[in-house]
Amino acid sequence: DAGITQSPRHKVTETGTPVTLRCHQTENHRYMYWYRQDPGHGLRLIHYSYGVKDTDKGEVSDGYSVSRSKTEDFLLTLESATSSQTSVYFCAIRPGQGRETQYFGPGTRLLVL
């Protein structure tokens, strides 16, 4: 998994509660990404980061926020979880500097009741 861990791996929560997912890398890569994967939709980009404190929105950013205060950690927060945010969330990293390959973490399965 290219030195990427995601926590928690599974979570069940209730509608309206805040949820934070963590992505941790040991590779010191510059770029980090959060995707969600849903049947029929493939992988959709939520937010991404191109450095500490540098983040940008992806295709499906509404209802999500991110923070990156250290190179190794990229946090995804659902401010007030909704059932439509039930999904599998993947973090990915990319070295940059001409190296394009994205490496994905093992995923977090989130169920919002």
Place this chain on the structure above:
Amino acid sequence: QQQVKQSPQSLIVQKGGISIINCAYENTAFDYFPWYQQFPGKGPALLIAIRPDVSEKKEGRFTISFNKSAKQFSLHIMDSQPGDSATYFCAASIMGNTPLVFGKGTRLSVIA
């Protein structure tokens, strides 16, 4: 707006046969086209990638064919094996600049 369209959604192939998955893109600025393979319960992993200066790239049983004028690229899996059964995603990006945009995926089943 779906920038990368992938087909078919699912595919069943006999063991030893050829699996073909197709993708079409809209943005002519895209210059990096990878394919990812995902097994159940795992994250996607890079399988093979191509840049538009070549029309074909082969790695073992996996080949990408690229048609710049048609804005299409495809993955061919020769001598398909049951172990190839997985979901395959095509993607595209502008190198060094934009995040990958993924197709919706193809679920491949290789049956004996």
